[in-house]
Amino acid sequence: MSNDGERMGDAASTEPRNIMQALPLADEFFLVGHDEYTGKPLISDGVLDTGLAGAVLGELVLWGRLHVGEDNVVTVRDQRAYGERVTDAALAEVLKQREAHPVRAWVEYLRDHSRMMVAPRLVRMGMIKRVQARVMLKQTVRYPATDPFQAASPRVRLRYVFDHPDHLDEQTAVLAGLVRATALDYLVGGGSPRETREGLEHMEERLRPDLRSLIAGVDAAVAQLALSARR
Secondary structure, three states, X not given: OOHHHHHHHHHOOOHXXXXXXXXXXXXXXXXXOEOOOOOOEOOOHHHHHHHHHHHHHHHHHHOOOEEEOOOOEEEEOOOOOOOOHHHHHHHHHHHHOOOOEEHHHXXXXXXXXXXXXXXXXXXXXXXXXXXXXXXXXXXXXXXXXXXXXXXXXXXXXXHHHHHOHHHOOHHHHHHHHHHHHOOOHHHOOOOOHHHHHHHHHHHHHOOOHHHHHHHHHHHXXXXXXXXXXXX
């Protein structure tokens, strides 16, 4: 691994990392993508669910259960069930397919169910509540945080690492890529929008190739959503 990657590994044991202990990647992205008080999504449902699907796949790649090759194709490295509902369910879907598919295809396949996969995990942990209401004859579901300050911790850590790049770790770098890909970068704050985006891109550049390919697949799926909306 490169020197940057080695610095990421060292940073994982630093004090700021211990203070703001990371949740699973998809849980972190879920919290970043929702207002901690109202529980409403901060971006469109389609883009949010695309980012969530990418985050679920990202958990599997981070744990070495999936791999993304240079051709962006997803392959299975470890097909064992780990007893974790979200990632085991996603891996089971990958294993059902006889042929390998690129990241974008998997993101588009999983996104319709991604929120229903990830939200219950956070509810079980007591991080959020599921609130269902009827608005204008339509049922809506919101996920307000039980502790808004705790729910803000992934965003706070992302901001901290943005200002202290020596503390960058792999999961935070993937989170940065997902935040940038789904246009949530404005939440990071500090400097101009361009400076923020460039800072997040610099975090992505320090990722190993398979994780960069994962983010590229999410980028492609988000771009296709935007293209479809313009038609």
